[in-house]
Amino acid sequence: MAKVLMKGNEAMAEAAIQAGCQAFFGYPITPQSEIPEYFSRELPPRGGLFLQAESEMAAMNMVMGASAAGGRVMTSTSGPGFCLKLEALAAMTLTRLPAVIVVVMRSGPAFGTMKAAQEDYRMCGNGGYRVVTMAPSDVQEAAAMVYEAFDIADQYRNPVVILADGMIGQMMGSVDFDRMPPRRENLPAKDWALRGSDSRGGKAQAILFPVGTAHYIEKNIAETELYPALIANETRVESIGVEDADIVLAAYGTASRMCRAAMETLKGELKLGLIRPKTLWPFPYEAFEAVNPKCKAIICPEINIMGQMIDDVKIAAAGRWPVSHVGDSRTDFLTPDAIVEKVRQVWKEVNA
Amino acid sequence: MFRNTIIVAGSGGQGALRVGQMIAYAAINEGNEATWLPSYGAEMRGGTANCSVVISDEEIPFAMVSQPGCCIVMNNASLAKFQAAIQPGGTLILDSSMVDAPVERTDLRVVRVPADVIAEEEGNSRGANMVLLGAYVAACGGISMDAVCQNIDHSFTGSKAKYAESNKRLARRGYELVASQGN
Amino acid sequence: MSTPLNHRPHSLNDSPFTFCPGCSHGIIVQLVTSVIDEMGIGGDTVCVGCVGCGGYLPWFMNTDTICSLHGRAPANATGIKRIQPDKVVFTYQGDGDLASIGTAEIVHAAHRGEKITTIFVNNTTYGMTGGQMAPTTLVGQKTTTSPYGRDAAHCGKPIRVCEMLSAIDGAAFLERVAVDSPANVRKAKKAIRRAFECQLQGKGFALVEVLAACPTNWGMTPVEAVGRIRSEMIPYYPLGNFRDFE
Incomplete structure (x- = not known):
């Protein structure tokens, strides 16, 4: 097909x-x-x-x-x-x-x-x-x-x-x-399934x-x-360019697509990495171990107002990098441009 | 590498979403990538309908188009809503039989197509969107008329099959009108 | 050939009942499992428990069985029956479970004509949580959440489930019985058997409402409690068949 x-x-x-x-x-x-x-x-x-x-x-x-x-x-x-x-x-x-x-x-x-x-x-x-x-x-x-x-x-x-x-x-x-x-292959047989005790030689299943x-x-x-x-x-994750990143974006789903667009815009301006958890649980904490130790900040774009995944990102960052949220409650409010703006603002702050 | 970013906008029933889908289908059938994203939900019932389309020969980073390279506009309200967002030097394709408001931007390539009139001439009053589809191919490319016509055959089947030939004619007329203007 | 009630049905396992003295659940469970034995369907039966005192049933069953969430037994049973249409699936639910939190599920299972059997135990109170007011609590009845007696002006009159479901086409068999006397127990058993036959014949949804005693939460001796079924419950909840099939 x-x-x-x-x-x-x-x-x-x-x-x-x-x-x-x-x-x-x-x-x-x-x-x-x-x-x-x-x-x-x-x-x-x-x-x-x-x-x-x-x-x-x-x-x-x-x-x-x-x-x-x-x-x-x-x-x-x-x-x-x-x-x-x-x-x-x-x-x-x-x-x-x-x-x-x-x-x-x-x-x-x-x-x-x-x-x-x-x-x-x-x-x-x-x-x-x-x-x-x-x-x-x-x-x-x-x-x-x-x-x-x-x-x-x-x-x-x-x-x-x-x-x-x-x-x-x-x-x-x-x-x-x-x-x-x-x-x-070799998925376990569903011998626990409720098909009547006759299907198990008279043994009832509860x-x-x-x-x-x-x-x-x-x-x-x-x-x-x-x-x-x-x-x-x-545990699944996609990591892009985190080893030499100035700033790492951590985002999943549609927010991660916004990050990809923001990274295009900022190409040549500064080195951005992306950690995209493909499983939110189990959360890919290990992926953050590959982040450039000299990275200045982690930004967590989410399509919500206060940030939710950011808690797990903070656990993964373990105080090594400042972690901040950018987000809004709808896909037409949070945009790639808003992420670009946030990155520039954070970059200014960490270099001040 | 190419990447065309498009917004198609009109009022409900004009077929704006369908034009966007036809562009995306054609791109996929020619082996390229495409995304199509509609306005949806309560907004759908409000009378305006628009969609974002991106076609490219590479992976598409994000499906929502905020600054289109090309905007296809089918009524005055859509012109008012999207005119300012078009990229500098971008293309604005208007159904000139439906849009009479002035275009305020001076940096755009404006392609005026009397799509409704042409559709009426062909006796297919609901086919104006197909004229605009053809006009888009001539103005912006990224997909071929062959792919568009194959898609029309594929999309209009069953009770709608009788519209396929007429829709292809309308798309070709839109294409030829714009191509002959040397745009 | 009927199984004597003093015989432990094969469809029960060896676990002793944990119901209170004088509780009607013991009789009703005996009836249901005897019917399953007599019909020879135990090996193909799946029992769906509820939440409440009736929720103990899965622990006593020697058939396949599952616990469901509060009120959701008909939805669980629907899922099981739709995957295994040739199995016999029944729910066993109390009045809080079926007539309060699970009203939507029972109404829609009946409405779809879901080919399941429901045993509905109505004892006019929430037993397991300590005797609170149920949708079936009689007007004037004192419970731990209607300490001045149920006030119809405040919280409505008791729901008559069989009457309510008889407005639904998909319900193929509806009967209200009581377990207050040997004669009524025998009638109850017949109705339960008919409700399983309804399923086996693919006629549609079947429900038997059993008027039951809860001496512990009614504050009565077992004998007094059985008397209350007769003197107070049956006058409001008339016994009889509400829907039958050919």
């Missing part, structure tokens, strides 16, 4: 189907509605199930049930719906049920606006659990990440979140489905919310085995 032009939302849905997604449960919300629309059109004729749920919560709990029954399943939403899905997301981490959740972020907090933004960084794993959170920056990568996310979820029995934003969802870009990541000691043991397994394995194996 050659390179084609597709909307990000549709490319993610197509990638999911190609990855073997059997069922999609969702609810309409801008700017992700093309995802359920695409599934409703494409999945049934290709042998899968599309069901529009009565609510965001119901959709996520249907995903939980379908995953418990052994299905490869997915849902998608935006920030206001993601809040409503978090209870079931947490439950799925506790019961170790795999699924893929695509979040196409818009401006917040709460209802916010429909404009693309990066407001939900901190929603991907609060309340004592972690989920692999992948952050695509263009349509090709959005499709590739969704495609691979199903395998990651099944390999580790843990949900995977794709944290995209309204610009990636709504824009059209080129995507080549021949360039998807390789399928993972998927319980562990309580008391059992809960402690489950949590302990997650914290001592699952999460370290995810950190060791699934």
Whole structure:
């Protein structure tokens, strides 16, 4: 299949189907509605199930049930719906049920606006659990990440979140489905799936919310085995020119694309590096060890007002470089020009 | 290396978003890169519609166009909104049968195309955007008329197939009008 | 051939019940698992628990089972049934779970004609959290959050779930039963069996509402509590079939 032009939302849905997604449960919300629309059109004729749920919560709990029954399943939403899905997301981490959740972020907090933004960084794993959170920056990568996310979820029995934003969802870009990541082999059999005890020679299977000691043991397994394995194996980052940079930009998703445009503008003026986390959890702290020790500052452009990922960047910087935020609540408010201006201002300050 | 940055703007129903998509599709089909980004959400219902398009033979850093090299404008409101943003010396393509407000910028190459009138002449009143598409190819390039016409065949199928031939004629008329002006 | 109630159904595991003395859950769980045994469907059954006292059920089941979040059992069951359409999927939910926090899920599961069976235990209170007011709490009934008695002008009258769901086409079987007497227990068992047959025949959504006693939170002896089902609950929640299939 050659390179084609597709909307990000549709490319993610197509990638999911190609990855073997059997069922999609969702609810309409801008700017992700093309995802359920695409599934409703494409999945049934290709042998899968599309069901529009009565609510965001119901959709996520249907995903939980379908995953418990052994299905490869997915849902998608935006920030206001993601809040409503978090209870079931947490439950799925506790019961170790795999699924893929695509979040196409818009401006917040709460209802916010429909404009693309990066407001939900901190929603991907609060309340004592972690989920692999992948952050695509263009349509090709959005499709590739969704495609691979199903395998990651099944390999580790843990949900995977794709944290995209309204610009990636709504824009059209080129995507080549021949360039998807390789399928993972030897994924564990879903012998825990609820298919009736007859499927196991009479042995009943329970998927319980562990309580008391059992809960402690489950949590302990997650914290001592699952999460370290995810950190060791699934951390992804793209670094550009950080070794000799005067200033390093740290940004993900659409904000990182703005950084690329700002870097073009500032070419010849000063040396800019870019650290682009492709996974927000596990966060690529190690990537900051390669930063030029003589680098003067790290700037963290985010499409939100106060900065969210900047906390992890500060942990990674560990006081070696000053870290500052530039951002605004919408993609038409934060622009590459605003990043250029911020870089020039910081450069002036550090050289004063 | 080339990189064309384009904004197409009009009122809802004029087909501004479609023109942008057709440019992007043509670029992809010729092996280049393209991005297309619409205005969306509540804004979609407000009567104006615009999109950013970038086509290039290299990776495109950012899909949103704030200072277009070329702006295709289909009504007065869009002219007012985007005129100031066009790059110095950039190209402004106007549907002159719809836009009667004066162009205040003096540094732009202004290409006036009576797209609506031409579409009416062809008996395809909704095809003015195809005239502007052809005009764009002649004025700014980056894509070929062959790719545009192939795309029209590909895009207008089923119940809309009957418009394909007429739309190709309209695109060619837009192209020839601008090419003959030596722009 | 009916299983005597003093026999432990095969669909239960060996764990002793943790329900309070006189609680109706023990009887209802016995009925449900006996029906599953008698129909020979235990090996193909998936039980979906709830949150509340009914949420203990997954720990007692010798069938495949899952805990669901508060109110979401019908959504979980939908996901399971849609992936495994040939399995028998049932939810077991209390009144706080089904008729309050999970109202949307039960209404829409019924509306879609989801081919699942729901056992709805109505004891007019939140048992596990300590006897708070439920949507099913009777007018005047004192609970820990209606200490002066439920005031209809303040928080409405109790929800009649079977009547509400009988407005929905997708509900193929709806019946209200009680477990206050041997005769009513036998009727309850018949209704539960019919609700599973409804699913096996692919007719649509099936629900059995069971009027149940909660002596602990009602502040009554088990005998008094059973008497209250008869004297106070049945007059407001009339027993009978609300929807049946051919």
